[in-house]
Amino acid sequence: MIKHVIAGISVVLALWASIYMYNSDKEVNKLANIQSLIKRTEIKVHLVKKTTIKKEIQQEQKNSIASKENKKMDDKLKALRNKAGNMAAFKVSPLYKKNCSSCHGATGEGIIGPKLRGKNKEYILKSLKEFKAGTRKNYVMYGLLGNLSDQQLVDLATEIGSFQEKYDKATK
Ligand code: HEC
Missing domain, CATH: 1.10.760.10 (Cytochrome c-like domain)
Incomplete structure (x- = not known):
């Protein structure tokens, strides 16, 4: 009789243990999922940051090239204006x-x-x-x-x- 009780208890215990293990596995999986999700979003943020920074740098470079071109044109115009003025001054x-x-x-x-x-x-x-x-x-x-x-x-x-x-x- 006692044998049967012990066997019954151990079966219950085993069942409980495996249910517990299953549940904790689920928790662990959940955690792992959350972590990988966070990682992925981090990578995305990283990527977005990188590309926007790259774009900003490119824009900056374009701007500085444009302003250099403008300066060159200004200088050329100035030189022409000076020359015209000088030629007018040369009587x-x-x-x-x-x-x-x-x-x-x-x-x-x-x-x-x-x-x-x-x-x-x-x-x-x-x-x-x-x-x-x-x-x-x-x-x-x-x-x-x-x-x-x-x-x-x-x-x-x-x-x-x-x-x-x-x-x-x-x-x-
Ligand atoms: C139709 C074009 C023409 C006109 C207009 C002209 N020249 Fe000349 N001139 C020349 C040529 C070509 C020479 C080069 C001749 C040579 O070296 O033998 C020259 C040479 C000279 C030289 C010698 C330069 C040197 O380095 O040896 C003087 C000075 C000169 N010219 C002054 C004048 C003056 C002043 C006038 C205006 C009155 C005048 N020229 C009008 C064509 C012209």
Whole structure:
């Protein structure tokens, strides 16, 4: 009789134990699920953060490139405006403008004819006299200077001789 009671109790105990184990397993599983869920959301947050940061950096870079481009354009415009202002400030005589600037440039920089700016008065005058006399042969210059008086040659040489100084002042 006692044997049967003990056997009965142990069966009940075993049953209870396995039910308990089953339940605690469930709890453990739940915990594990929650943990992996948390991990996954962390990864997502991480990913989201990374991509947004990347995007922000890219935008930042784009902005800085754009502002650099803008600055470059501004500088170019400024330089052009300055140049235009300087060229306006670089005044030449009507004599030079009418007879010489088309070939030697508005500031003596040279176009078809050579650059005159930077050459001194004595050299210019000597050249002009030689062209006019025909001792330095140049058909174009010879034809041009035939109509000009010696005084006009001196005036032109004086003016052209001062081009460099005037140019330096205008472009300062
Ligand atoms: C149709 C174009 C033309 C015009 C206009 C012209 N020149 Fe020239 N000039 C030339 C050419 C081309 C030369 C180069 C000739 C040579 O070296 O033999 C030259 C050479 C000169 C030189 C010598 C430069 C050097 O480095 O040796 C002087 C100075 C000069 N010109 C002054 C003038 C003056 C001043 C005027 C206005 C009165 C004038 N030129 C008008 C075409 C022109």
